[in-house]
Amino acid sequence: xxxxxxxxxxxxxxxxxxxxxxxxxxxxxxxxxxxxxxxxxxxxxxxxxxxxxxxxxxxxxxxxxxxxxxxxxxxxxxxxxxxxxxxxxxxxxxxxxxxxxxxxxxxxxxxxxxxxxxxxxxxxxxxxxxxxxxxxxxxxxxxxxxxxxxxxxxxxxxxxxxxxxxxxxxxxxxxxxxxxxxxxxxxxxxxxxxxxxxxxxxxxxxxxxxxxxxxxxxxxxxxxxxxxxxxxxxxxxxxxxxxxxxxxxxxxxxxxxxxxxxx
Numbered sequence: 001x002x003x004x005x006x007x008x009x010x011x012x013x014x015x016x017x018x019x020x021x022x023x024x025x026x027x028x029x030x031x032x033x034x035x036x037x038x039x040x041x042x043x044x045x046x047x048x049x050x051x052x053x054x055x056x057x058x059x060x061x062x063x064x065x066x067x068x069x070x071x072x073x074x075x076x077x078x079x080x081x082x083x084x085x086x087x088x089x090x091x092x093x094x095x096x097x098x099x100x101x102x103x104x105x106x107x108x109x110x111x112x113x114x115x116x117x118x119x120x121x122x123x124x125x126x127x128x129x130x131x132x133x134x135x136x137x138x139x140x141x142x143x144x145x146x147x148x149x150x151x152x153x154x155x156x157x158x159x160x161x162x163x164x165x166x167x168x169x170x171x172x173x174x175x176x177x178x179x180x181x182x183x184x185x186x187x188x189x190x191x192x193x194x195x196x197x198x199x200x201x202x203x204x205x206x207x208x209x210x211x212x213x214x215x216x217x218x219x220x221x222x223x224x225x226x227x228x229x230x231x232x233x234x235x236x237x238x239x240x241x242x243x244x245x246x247x248x249x250x251x252x253x254x255x256x257x258x259x260x261x262x263x
Contacts, residue, residue: 031199032216035153035254036065036124040072043122043151046192046258050074052120056143058109059126062087063094069122070098079103079115110136119148125254127154128172133184141189147263150189156196156253162242163250166234181257193258202247206235209248 044050051074058081060066066080078101080091085106095102105112110130121140130136141150156177160168176184178196185191203209210226226234238248 031201031252031254032061032125033064034199035256037068038254039065039122039124039151039153039256040068042193042195042256042258043149044072048120048149048151048258051076053077054115054118055079055120055122056081056115056118056140058121058123058140059083059129060087060091060123061126062090065122065124066091066094070095073120075101075120077101077103077115079105081105081107081109081112083108110139114140114143116143117145118143119145120151121148122151124153125155127152127176128159128174131173133174133176137184137189138186141186141261144189144261146261148261150185150257150259150261153254153256156198156255158198158251158253161251161253162238162248165241166237175253176255178255181255185259188262189259190262191257191259194255196253196255199252199254201250201252202244203250204247206231206238206248209238209250212250 050072053076055069055073055075055077056079057065057069060080060082061084066078069075069078075098078095078098080095080102081104082091083106088104088106091104092099103115109126110132121144127133127136137150141148144150154174154176155172157175159172159175178194181194182191201212203212210231235248242249
């Protein structure tokens with residue numbers, strides 16, 4: 001696991017990056033959409049019920065996971081949280097048919113008020129942006145009912161390894177590999193399943209790759225400013241080290257975790 005002190009995570013920068021990519025995120029974040037779908041599939045495969053009384057989804061973004069949850073589960077009351085309040089109109093439209101049973105809360109999941117007596121807490125592709133995963137897991141699972149479920153996906157340490165080897169500062173602060181998850185959970189929570197399976201995207205050029213990062217907001221920690229010369233040097237080095245038949249690979253390293261609170 002890669003763990004930085006809280007001062008190194010500029011929450012405002014993360015918020016601004018995802019806000020900037022908000023209009024393009026849903027269309028371009030195809031890997032994140034697949035990860036969200038897989039998360040709910042794995043939850044059901046591990047024996048979770050179809051019916052949930054109270055569900056919290058944090059880091060909901062534009063609603064990839066929200067949509068899959070509503071399509072596959074019978075949820076009485078759903079609380080949606082995100083750091084970026086500008087996602088509210090899209091989420092309101094997405095949940096319009098269940099508006100009376102959906103609540104929104106915006107701000108850092110580490111500090112926002114949490115619902116009581118939850119029976120499912122879930123999040124897709126968010127945990128890597130949070131500094132103190134053990135503290136957050138303890139905070140969240142304290143609100144889980146006995147027998148309640150935790151379904152979370154993040155990314156492992158091979159995430160964007162090509163970029164990091166070339167000197168990029170785009171990494172998130174908390175990449176968690178599959179073998180690290182058991183140490184992050186409180187003692188009263190049982191790790192049911194953890195799965196790590198890399199996904200590779202291919203791009204025709206460095207500008208296409210960088211545009212993908214910008215459109216999905218996942219380069220929130222990056223501080224690089226690209227001149228024409230710097231871009232050419234970056235692409236030349238990328239092709240030299242990682243090029244595949246004229247294209248540039250970018251590795252995502254998703255990790256899915258399903259856990260359950262002791263009854």
